[in-house]
Amino acid sequence: MKYVLFPGCKIPYYVPYYETSNRAVLERFGIELANLEFNCCGYPVRFLDFQSYIYSAARNLAFKSLKVAAHYGCHILRPRDVVRFDHSTTPTKFETLVEVTGGMSVDWSLRLQCCGDPLRDKNEPLSWELLEKKMESARKAEADVLCVACPHCQMQFTRRPEGWTREKDSGLFLPSLLYPQLLGLSLGLDEKVLGLIGFETSGFYTSL
Incomplete structure (x- = not known):
């Protein structure tokens, strides 16, 4: 080391x-x-x-080698004339915010697709299918971590099916951080203060 x-x-x-x-x-x-x-x-x-x-x-303290897949979520972009955060089909603001931390935003094909959380109670298999496709897309882009702003998306990205193990997790899921957590890490804040003690992030932040 x-x-x-x-x-x-x-x-x-x-x-x-x-x-x-x-x-x-x-x-x-x-x-x-x-x-x-x-x-x-x-x-x-x-x-x-x-x-x-x-x-x-x-x-x-920037994460110069950290590859981040920025996930906008649905409600921050649509309906565009109501939220007015960014362009609904070609947004760039979240990537800019990620790069403020020193991380490198990766271009991934499903970055604007729904995470599947709204379907969880009505069609759980389809919800899982959307989630898996999102993870596969981010991994294909060689992302190290997902960064989200929506609490529902964070819940979807960090939930695990019954019987899931850490060994299985390493093959599909990427760690998912809320933007304030990513920014806090870049500022040197303690991981406990940022709420980074948990199954989905264990061992990740210590390797940055």
């Missing part, structure tokens, strides 16, 4: 020996460091422009 040393702005300029001594000690213990590009954490501007402060911190 590699670790990352964040020196901030002060250490390189005022106390560079803090970094060099750290590196020397870590090397002696056999701890390997990865050299990543950092910008200012944003702390100096926290009272002047809070948004810039958050964006600066998020950039340092």
Whole structure:
């Protein structure tokens, strides 16, 4: 496992020996460091422009290699003249929000299709069929995780049939995160605070 040393702005300029001594000690213990590009954490501007402060911190903690399948859901796009969130057939805003976290949005064929949750009580087999097709489409696009905004979609993506096991789960289901959870992870928030302790996400966030 590699670790990352964040020196901030002060250490390189005022106390560079803090970094060099750290590196020397870590090397002696056999701890390997990865050299990543950092910008200012944003702390100096926290009272002047809070948004810039958050964006600066998020950039340092971004998921640069995380492939995210953004799932809009039905009600955020339709009826278009009522919700007015984005274009109902060619939306892009959710992907933009995902990329703010540093994740990479993947283009997947069924991103605008219904998740199947509205059919759960009336036609459960069809509900499962739609769910499986969504998962297969996201996996085909090589997504690491689904990101959703709709609570019904999240319930559909995280529910499991009776008798389902973790071993079976790894072959079909992708972890599904609500957007605030994805954003919170990129800001370094604790997974417990974000509600990420559960069957569907266990072991996922620790590998980011």
